Amino acid sequence: MDAKGRIAQLAADATAGLRDDAELRADVRAELASHIEEAAAAHEAAGRGPDEAVELAVKAFGPVAEVAAGLVEGNRRRMKRRALARLAVRALLVPAAVVATLVVCSRLVPLRGALAAIGFLGGGWCDGQAWSLDSVAPGLPEDKAFVLHGDAARPTDAERQRSIWEAQPQSRMWFGNYITHLVPEHQGAGSTAPLERVERELRRGEQLDPDNARYNVLLAGLWAERAVELQEERTETMPDDTKRPWHKLVVKDRARLDRAMAELLKGVGKPYYRTYSDDVLRERLGLVAPVRRFEEQIARIAWAAGILLPDCAVQRELARVAPLYGEMLVAEGRGAEGQRLLDAWYPLVQKYNDDAFTLIELLVGRAVVRLGEQYGAAAYERLGEAELAERTRRRAQRLARPFKGYLERRRAGASEAFERELLRSGSLLDGMLFPALDPEVLHEIDLAPSRQLEHVLVEQAGVSVYLVALVGLMALSAAAVVRWRWALGPSAAPMLLLPEWRTLARVLVVGVLLPLGLYYVYTRWSGAAGREFGLRYLGHRLLLELVLLGTTIGLLARSMATGAIRRRCEALGVEVPPRAARWRRVAVWVGVAALWGLCLATRTDRMLGGPWMRSPVVWGTGVVAAGGAVVLAVRFVYGRRGYGRYCATAARSLVPVFAAAALVLAAAAQPYLRASEVRLLRADSSLTSSSEFISFTRAEAMMVERLKAAVRQAADELAGGS
Amino acid sequence: MAFDSDLVRSTAEPIVLRLVSERPMYGYEIIKVVNERTGGAFEWKEGTLYPCLHRLEGAGLVRSQWQTAPSGRRRKYYGITRKGEAVLAEKAAEWRAFSLAVNGILFATAGA
Numbered sequence: 001m002d003a004k005g006r007i008a009q010l011a012a013d014a015t016a017g018l019r020d021d022a023e024l025r026a027d028v029r030a031e032l033a034s035h036i037e038e039a040a041a042a043h044e045a046a047g048r049g050p051d052e053a054v055e056l057a058v059k060a061f062g063p064v065a066e067v068a069a070g071l072v073e074g075n076r077r078r079m080k081r082r083a084l085a086r087l088a089v090r091a092l093l094v095p096a097a098v099v100a101t102l103v104v105c106s107r108l109v110p111l112r113g114a115l116a117a118i119g120f121l122g123g124g125w126c127d128g129q130a131w132s133l134d135s136v137a138p139g140l141p142e143d144k145a146f147v148l149h150g151d152a153a154r155p156t157d158a159e160r161q162r163s164i165w166e167a168q169p170q171s172r173m174w175f176g177n178y179i180t181h182l183v184p185e186h187q188g189a190g191s192t193a194p195l196e197r198v199e200r201e202l203r204r205g206e207q208l209d210p211d212n213a214r215y216n217v218l219l220a221g222l223w224a225e226r227a228v229e230l231q232e233e234r235t236e237t238m239p240d241d242t243k244r245p246w247h248k249l250v251v252k253d254r255a256r257l258d259r260a261m262a263e264l265l266k267g268v269g270k271p272y273y274r275t276y277s278d279d280v281l282r283e284r285l286g287l288v289a290p291v292r293r294f295e296e297q298i299a300r301i302a303w304a305a306g307i308l309l310p311d312c313a314v315q316r317e318l319a320r321v322a323p324l325y326g327e328m329l330v331a332e333g334r335g336a337e338g339q340r341l342l343d344a345w346y347p348l349v350q351k352y353n354d355d356a357f358t359l360i361e362l363l364v365g366r367a368v369v370r371l372g373e374q375y376g377a378a379a380y381e382r383l384g385e386a387e388l389a390e391r392t393r394r395r396a397q398r399l400a401r402p403f404k405g406y407l408e409r410r411r412a413g414a415s416e417a418f419e420r421e422l423l424r425s426g427s428l429l430d431g432m433l434f435p436a437l438d439p440e441v442l443h444e445i446d447l448a449p450s451r452q453l454e455h456v457l458v459e460q461a462g463v464s465v466y467l468v469a470l471v472g473l474m475a476l477s478a479a480a481v482v483r484w485r486w487a488l489g490p491s492a493a494p495m496l497l498l499p500e501w502r503t504l505a506r507v508l509v510v511g512v513l514l515p516l517g518l519y520y521v522y523t524r525w526s527g528a529a530g531r532e533f534g535l536r537y538l539g540h541r542l543l544l545e546l547v548l549l550g551t552t553i554g555l556l557a558r559s560m561a562t563g564a565i566r567r568r569c570e571a572l573g574v575e576v577p578p579r580a581a582r583w584r585r586v587a588v589w590v591g592v593a594a595l596w597g598l599c600l601a602t603r604t605d606r607m608l609g610g611p612w613m614r615s616p617v618v619w620g621t622g623v624v625a626a627g628g629a630v631v632l633a634v635r636f637v638y639g640r641r642g643y644g645r646y647c648a649t650a651a652r653s654l655v656p657v658f659a660a661a662a663l664v665l666a667a668a669a670q671p672y673l674r675a676s677e678v679r680l681l682r683a684d685s686s687l688t689s690s691s692e693f694i695s696f697t698r699a700e701a702m703m704v705e706r707l708k709a710a711v712r713q714a715a716d717e718l719a720g721g722s
Numbered sequence: 723m724a725f726d727s728d729l730v731r732s733t734a735e736p737i738v739l740r741l742v743s744e745r746p747m748y749g750y751e752i753i754k755v756v757n758e759r760t761g762g763a764f765e766w767k768e769g770t771l772y773p774c775l776h777r778l779e780g781a782g783l784v785r786s787q788w789q790t791a792p793s794g795r796r797r798k799y800y801g802i803t804r805k806g807e808a809v810l811a812e813k814a815a816e817w818r819a820f821s822l823a824v825n826g827i828l829f830a831t832a833g834a
Contacts, residue, residue, distance in 0.1 A: 027798075028772070028776070030796070030798075031749065031772070031798045032768065032772065034748075034749075034750075034795065034796055034797055034798065035748075035749045035750045035768060035772075037795060038748075038750035038795065038797070039750060041793075041795075042750075060767070061767070061768050062767040062768060062769045063769070066769045067767075067768055067769040067772070070769045070770070070772065070773035071772060071773055071776065073773055073777075074772065074773025074774065074775070074776040074777045074780075075773075075776045075777075075780065077777070077780040077781070078776065078779070078780035081780070567788075570788075570796075571788035571796065571798075
C-alpha cells in the first residue's frame with residue numbers, strides 16, 4: 001500500500017464509528033488525512049524520506065482504536081442532531097413540499113370549471129343551460145341545497161322546481177319560478193309538458209296570485225301560438241336603415257284565438273305582471289357566501305346567465321297578434337273590444353317594465369312598444385282614427401325615448417369604441433359580458449379590479465407550474481440517485497449533504513425570494529409591465545414573464561446550491577468534474593437577461609392572437625424549448641461518467657434544496673396571490689351581482705335600474721298628460 | 723512529566739478555545755502551538771484534539787471552514803464563535819479562581 005493509501009486507510013479506520021453519518025465521516029476522514037499529511041510533510045521538511053516521514057506521522061497519530069473511540073464520543077451529539085435533520089428532510093421537508101404543491105395545484109381544479117363556465121358564457125346567454133351553484137356553495141345544509149335545486153330525485157327540471165313550491169304552497173314566488181321552468185319544457189323540442197298540464201298549472205297560478213297578469217298573458221300566448229300563423233308580408237326599410245317586417249294574421253283556429261285574446265284582455269286589467277325571477281335570484285344568492293374565489297364569481301354569473309326568460313318570446317308574439325286581431329274585430333264591428341286590443345301593449349309594457357331585471361327583458365319591452373306603434377298606429381290609420389293613431393305614436397315614442405340614447409350611442413360607434421377599450425383594458429369576462437351594455441354606464445365602472453384579478457389568476461397558475469417543476473426536479477434527482485446506485489454499487493452510495501443553514505438561507509433568499517420580490521416591484525410598481533392592459537393584449541407577455549421568472553428562480557437556486565454542494569464535495573475528497581467553461585455560464589445569464597429585455601420591449605398594445613400564433617417559428621421555438629428541457633432532464637439523470645459519486649451526491653443533496661424552495665415559494669407567493677384575489681373580488685364593482693344588484697352582472701343591474709326608472713317616469717308623464 | 727489524563731482532558735477545551743480565539747487554526751497547527759507554548763510539557767495527540775474540537779463544534783463554540791493553503795493542501799480551520807468567546811471568558815475566570823485556590827493550599831507556607 002502506498003503512503004496515500006495508508007493514510008486514507010488509517011483515517012477510514014479511525015472514523016469507522018461514524019459510519020451512520022456518511023457526510024460527517026467523510027468530513028472527519030478528510031480532516032484526519034489532511035492532519036497526517038501535514039505531519040508527514042513536516043517530517044519531510046526536517047530531512048526525512050517520504051516513506052519514513054509518513055511512518056513517523058502515522059506513529060505520532062497514536063492508537064487508532066483510541067482515536068476512533070474519542071471521535072465517536074466527541075461527535076455523538078452532532079450525529080444525533082444530524083440524524084434528526086436527515087429524518088426531518090426525508091419525513092417532513094420533502095413530503096411537506098409535495099403536499100404544498102398539491103394544495104396549491106388543487107386551486108387549478110375549480111379554475112378549470114371556471115374556464116368551462118367562461119366557455120358557456122362565451123357561447124351565449126340563453127342557450128337553455130342552467131349553471132349549477134354547487135361549486136359556489138359546496139356542502140350547503142340540506143334545506144338550503146333544496147332551495148337551490150329542489151328535489152333532485154324528480155325527473156325534470158320543472159318538477160324539481162315544483163317541489164320547492166310544494167314545500168311552501170302559499171309562495172307566489174316559488175310557483176312563479178316553477179312556471180318559468182315549466183313553460184320552456186312545453187315549448188321545447190320533445191316537449192315533456194303537454195298543453196293541458198300547462199293550462200292547468202297556469203290556472204292554478206291565477207288562483208294563487210289573482211292580481212298577476214302573467215298567467216293570463218302566458219295562456220293567451222300559448223293559445224295564440226296554436227290559433228294563428230304570422231306570415232311576413234313585406235319588409236320596410238326605416239330611416240335609420242333598420243329593416244321592419246310587416247306580418248299578416250292567418251287564423252287557423254278562430255275559437256281558440258278568441259279565447260286567447262279574451263285571456264290577454266283579462267291580464268291587461270290586472271295590476272301587475274310578475275315572474276318573480278329577480279326575487280328567486282336574490283333569495284338563492286342570499287344562500288351562498290360572499291364571493292371569495294374567482295370560480296365562485298364565474299359560477300354566479302354563469303348561473304344567473306342560465307336563468308330562463310320564457311316570457312320574452314310570448315310577450316313579443318302577442319305584441320304582433322293583439323293589434324292585428326284588434327283591427328280584425330273593429331272591422332267586424334266589435335269596435336270597443338278591438339280598440340282595447342289595439343291599445344293592449346301600452347298597459348302591458350309598463351307591467352313588463354316593472355318586472356324586468358335584465359337588459360334582454362327591457363329590450364323585449366321596447367320591441368313590444370315598437371310593435372304596438374307599428375301595428376296599432378297603422379290599424380288606427382286604416383280605420384280612419386287619425387287622432388288615436390297619433391296618440392299611439394306619441395305614447396310609443398315617449399316610452400321608447402329612454403332607449404334612444406343607448407341605441408344611438410351603439411349605432412354611432414361609441415359602443416364599438418368602448419368595446420375596443422374593453423378588450424384592451426378589461427378582463428376577458430368584461431369583454432364577453434359588457435359590449436351590449438350602455439357605454440355611458442360602463443364609463444362609471446372601474447375595470448382595473450377584474451383585469452388585475454385575471455393577471456393574479458394566471459400568476460397563481462404560474463406558481464403551481466413552478467411547484468410542479470420543483471417536485472419534478474426532486475423526482476429527477478431521485479432517479480439520478482437510483483441510476484448511480486445501480487451503476488456504482490452500494491460501496492459508492494451517494495451522501496445526503498445537509499446544507500448549512502446560512503447556505504440554504506442564501507439560496508432561498510437570493511435564488512427564490514429576490515427574483516419574486518423584483519417581479520413584484522416590476523409588475524406592481526414599475527409601470528413598465530403593461531398591467532393596464534387585459535389578458536387579450538398582455539397574455540403573451542405575461543406568459544413570457546412567468547416563464548422567465550421560473551427560469552431565473554430555477555437557474556439561480558440550482559447554480560447556487562450546486563456551487564455549495566460542489567465545494568463541499570471538494571472538501572470531502574469526492575472527485576468533482578471540471579466546471580463548465582466560464583463563457584458558457586455567462587452565456588446562459590446573458591440569454592436570460594436578453595429575454596427579459598425582449599419581454600420589456602414586447603408591445604402590449606397589440607391584441608394577442610393572429611396568424612403569428614400559428615407560425616412555424618413560434619411552434620418551432622416551443623418544440624425546441626421542450627426538447628431542450630427533455631435533453632437537460634436526461635443529462636441530469638445520466639450525469640457525467642467518471643464522476644458518479646459526485647453526480648449522485650449532488651442529485652441527492654439537491655432534493656432538500658428543491659423541497660425548501662418549493663415551500664418558500666408556496667408560502668411567499670400563494671397567500672399573497674390568494675389575498676389579492678379576495679381583495680380584487682371585493683373591489684370589483686361591475687361583475688358580481690348581489691342581493692342589492694340583481695341581474696346577470698352588477699353593471700347590467702345598474703343599467704337596468706336606470707332604464708326602468710326612465711320608462712316609469714315616461715309612463716307617469718304620459719298618464720299625467722292624458 | 724506525564725499529566726493525569728483527566729486533568730489534560732478538562733483543560734483541553736479552554737486551551738483550544740483560547741488558541742482559536744487568537745486566529746483561525748487547523749488541527750495540526752493547534753497541536754504544534756500547544757506543544758510550543760507549553761515547552762513540550764503538553765504532548766497532545768490527535769485522539770485528544772479532534773474529539774475536543776468536534777465536541778466544541780457540536781456545541782456551537784467553534785465554527786470550521788475548509789480552506790486551501792498556498793501549498794494546495796486543504797485544511798480545516800476552526801474559529802471561535804460568539805458563544806465560544808463567552809464560554810472561554812467564563813472558563814478562564816473559573817480556572818483562575820480554581821488555580822489560585824489550589825495554589826493557596828498546595829504552596830502555602832506552614833503556619834502562615
